[in-house]
Amino acid sequence: MTDRPTLEDIRRAPKVLLHDHLDGGVRPQTVVDLARAGGYRNLPAEDAEELRAWFTSAADSGSLERYLETFSHTVGVMQSEDALRRVAYECAEDLAADGVVYAEVRFAPELHTQTGLPLEKIVEAVVTGFAEGGREHGIRVGTLVTAMRHQARSMEIAELAVRYRDAGVVGFDIAGAEAGYPPTRHLDAFEYLQRENAHFTIHAGEGFGLPSIWQAIQWCGADRLGHGVRIVDDITDRDTDRPQLGRLAAYVRDKRIPLEMCPTSNLQTGAARSIAEHPIGLLRSLYFRVTVNTDNRLMSGTTLSEEFAKLVGAFDYDWDDLRWFTVNAMKSAFIGFDERLELINGVIKPGFDRLKWHGDRPLA
Template sequence: MNVRPTLEEIRRAPKVLLHDHLDGGVRPGTVADLARESGYPDLPTTDADNLREWFEAAADSGSLERYLETFSHTVGVMQSVEALTRVAYECAEDLANDGIVYAEVRYAPEQHLRDGLSLEQVVEAVLDGFERGGREFGIRVGTLVTAMRHQARSMEIAELAVRYRDAGVVGFDIAGAEAGYPPTRHLDAFEYLQRENAHFTIHAGEGFGLPSIWQAIQWCGADRLGHGVRIIDDIKVDGDRARLGRLADYVRDKRIPLEMCPTSNVQTGAAKSIAEHPIGLLRRLSFRVTVNTDNRLMSGTSLSEEFAKLVEVFGYGWDDLQWFTVNAMKSAFAPFTDRLELINGVIKPGFAQLKWSGTRPLA
């Protein structure tokens, strides 16, 4: 019998997360601790509960630029090896506690150099935290090193991704405000990564429209699209029929993964509401859609909660949640054998057990 999963049941499902920012998922108590230890003076409050409320309220503005401002505080306290290692370790624990079996977590090494760390020290500190956390909590975590699109260090960061790809860095990304900073500004980095047979994703189609998506795919060769929400602008709906434009048709035909983050997309104004989020239509049209958290602290969310919202709004059952999860694992930058092992040995059996253990019919 098909059932509508509850939040607690979803937490037990073996899930996959592809789009999660390390500096966007720090525990509020850890932010306060690290601020006190480092002498960081700018926190709006040092009480963990009040700090959580502040982050969520500041992020819930409808503006991507305002949303990004909240990161000044989390990044501000992540400027030492000890801080970076602690945040990565706790991230692994938090994701494992949410039932995630594989995750790719991204961060921008260039933002953690204020107190004298080198790029290499930043990467190694994060890798150390994830290695220890992954081992202790039974989760596989790969990292994506991110270049900021308004800066000029993308080649440096791309070289860093290649240098550490056998140590746990599984890919590269660019992030930051899209408007005025097209991905083609970093074309040399993407061409280098392609020559090195390296994986990369590009934030595109979140704060800007179809040109950002087109450039990310056709000029830069992105393996995945970070968000990709505005692909909906190339789809015309007439009643029960949908007509895809050339770009949307290409994205679907090529099975280009969309790293969608429903709550975050609403907060930044990329979607009006969960009910109006393009994910519903794109799932019906069988795009390669994945569900993600983006920034767990700012959005006050988890992957289980993102799934629960989709269940509530779209009436999804276990088959839908498994479809999203398998999509994510297929699209991961992990080796093919690892992906196959998790899909067939962990994800499908885990969902099968949950699916047939329920007794509550869908409404």
């Protein structure tokens, strides 16, 4: 018998993060500093704590326009190589301080060209920042380059992913509004990535439903699903002890397609009504390949440890559950098999075992 994990102890656990946006996790003080240095004059507040409160309020406002405005400010100050490198370095530092040992952090290079920076310089600045932060703080951070689904640069960004895959880029993603912008609009990019043996994930099943998930998997060949919460729409009798999986849900589970779930963010976007009602509870009980993530740490006012702690409170999860989520994430990462196995057997499992047991006694 073990005690329930506390937030303090969860922070000490070796964790893995697969879905985190670089421009959604900038430190408020860094936003203020970069705005002053770069002449950005549109911030809603110039004090870091006031700005932090504004970001959280805007994200929780229920207004899509105000929520999207938050990213205009973080992206607005990330328009130089120095700014991008600093934000990436601090991201690695912050994740390491939260006990994350491996992370894949995504960003859209096309959003950082306002001052004329070429895409290559943008990617190199971010990869460098992650590498420097990783070396100094004991974390490995892989970069995911993202194309915006409402734009027409996905092939260009996919080529970047392949060009820099031996220099820190581990995969490709598309993001943005799902409704009206199906992933099949970018089929040429996905087919190119498959031919190049490259990894990619697709935001699907968050703001839209099953068709988005179906297209991402069956047309585009996604390795993982960004969010994927709406897969529950293909599960009936959910409130019984015998839930029935439809063909798509069964396929996702059978093929062990990872779901990059972000509980707090999913509440903010309306994909779930409360943590206790979040589909992650059902999907975990049915043994889908569920992972736990942060999405946008600044806008959601969260960390990966806090996301785990909320799930512990809602579903009474124990250390075995948290280790299960973490191993799922490490199995689903876009680095090589040997590297994943080394982290699972050499870092994650021993780390959780130390927290679960102190000698022959349960953790107090």
